[in-house]
Amino acid sequence: MKNSMKSIKIIVLFVMGISLSSCEKDFLSPDLESLVNAEIYYNNEEELLKGVINMYDGIQGVNSTSSNDNHSLQVEFYLTEMRSDNTRTKSSEGEAAQFENYTVQATNGIVEDYYRSFYNVVFRANVVLANIDVASDANRANIEAEAKFVRAYAYFNLVRLYGDIPLVNQVLDITDPGYQAISYTRVDTAEIYELIVSDLVTAVDGLDNSYITRASKSAAQALLAKVYLTLGTNYVEAQSLCEDIMLAGFALEPNFKDVFFNELNDEIIFAIGYEKDGLDSQNFSAEWLNAVGRTSGVNYTTQDVRDALDALGGNRTLYSYRVDTDQPSQFQVVKYIPDGDETLDIEETSIDPTKAGNDWIVLRYSDVLLMHVEAIMAGGNDTSVPAALSSFQEVRNRAGLTDVVTTITKEELLDERRVELAFENHRLFDLIRFGEAQSILSQFSAATGGSFNTSDLLLPIPQREINLSRGVMSQNPGY
């Protein structure tokens, strides 16, 4: 009997031993070891550099027609060009036509797609910054600068499109107590711009000009100059940033067509690269055509922009818009066409136009030359400072407009930007920055039967975000 007591005690101890050891954390939440995962991945610089490339993958967006994918840059033209007086849909139908009619709904899927995509880019940049410690001493500053450039680029687009937005400058975990508050608190644009400026100042210091399809010093300087011009402050700094870029070896392509069809040329300061026929291809080029792929017939040119190009474009007009041969009353954008054009001597960039390889140009040298003029004008009505005249003349000379310019008015500068940079997603932001959006777009909208008013200059906060915030997030006026 005593013996059996003893053996029971032994058994109890044995069972206790097993049960205690089984309580170790691993059994309940084992680390995922067979697949890559973010929590344990970034252990060395090589792995961190994959995170750096991952940021550009986020900007590139997914080439698909599924509305659940992040299409990122590939849908940016809807929110910018199609909301300006430059482009519209061919048939005025569906969600896409809300932009040209200025009847955008908070439930618009493209508005939500872009918002979600670019916050995802911010997240990818924050992941790199959160793991910056694994970088070598030699490269840490450079990698930090690159991530901050990407974050500033994403925020600059978001803040100009949506106004007051959440400020996320760290990797948020859904278990963080502050998760809800940070994700859904709208922060004043001034505070967003503070982060953008400080990120870009870091980027200018830490980068060099090794890349075109990745961040560079000149790209950071150009973006910072544009931020200063947008804020209407620091015109002198904007001017000297432009002058630094003007000494960095960039040059206008002699032939305007080559800017778009001779990729990575001397004029490109920052572009998002696409590769034809694969996962890194893009679909927007095909969307601008007629009956190619599932979504097409968008970003067609307006009569208004064609009049401007005919009057002021010089030799740029030929490579800016063309007749849609399937529907000769309609006119398409030439920049970025994927399937070639024999008359214009443009070769196709991919076998399947919906898997196009045309890069998207974010910043190019003529934009910088015209920003240089804008910085010297410094919010005034005109300028005849020789440095401004020379930059302006350089852009016009390439277009074959060689008459000597002796003074530049604000209106002439805005027009020149329109015909030089048409369909490159600049027009809406230019109108707003020059303070001309209300007068020009209300006239345009009255003529085309749209219902523009100034509250349309900001997009709605996507309804989905407002719902997820449980009513905490407020909507922009007019929605």
Place this chain on the structure above:
Amino acid sequence: MKKQFKNSFYAILSIIAVFAFNSCEDFEKFEPLDANSIADETPPLASFTATQGAGPDEEWKNYTFGNGSTSATSYSWDFGNGSTSTDVDSATTYPGEGTFVVTLVAKDNLGVSSTFSETIEVIEPDEPLVPDPVLINFDFDKLPKSSGSDCSCAGWINKDIGEQGESSSGNGGTDNVVKFDNNEPDHVYQEFAVTPNADYTIAIVTSFKSPTGGPFPSMLELRVLTGSGYAAGYTPTYYTDTADFPQEDWGYTTISQVEDATNNLLVEVQDNPSDDGYFTKTYTFNAGANDSVALFIRGIGGDSIGDFLYTGGDEEIRADSVIITAVN
């Protein structure tokens, strides 16, 4: 029995009906309409932004107003100049300069309203004339220095890039000119504010001692240095009293920084005219992307020796004044 029941039923029904109709009136009479109604959870909030027109003619009188109101359905504008509007966005033209109160009343369909007013100062923007820069002690008078004694070089000393000039007399006055000694690294240096991209004229009155015929003829070098070339993190302070001017740690702290071509807006060298009278020379420069620049003048022509690796040549040079004016 059955009929009686039916009758009384009708009677009751009609009484109830009468009560029912009456009772509605009673409720309205004794209870305010909104006591049990739901409050306006999203009352309107009026707001707008005003933008002045821009252009070569009278566009400055035109104002456009962007409506930033929330939760409103109808609007009523009063521009303070007698005209009104009920459009969402609106615009008006003011008769001329003056102060106007613009009022926007935003209303929703429940009749709740919100009012927002802003005072607009209509001012014709004049093409601002570029002001002349302010140079302290531009006449090189013998004035107090921060280190105590008086000197014609007061306000013009930067010991990091040269030795101070000396007080001297000339051109019909006393203690009224600054002297760049022979064989010494004498200089003057002062920072001043400019308007970016404006043109300026410099007029400087100088005199050279007659050439000695030696191997190192003196020359006077004048540079306008960019503010963008100032030492990192440096912000200029513009002193007005010569006694307050520090004598070192200015924006330029080394001669190599001075001689960096990208930091030079103007470099001019005066040779000896072989006439020891006082002559005026004028130069022009454009301020470029700078809101601050520095004027640096030194005697050169001697050996590249000493702390600063430059010295004046064999003859003394004097400067009576330097005047910088904006070209408008």
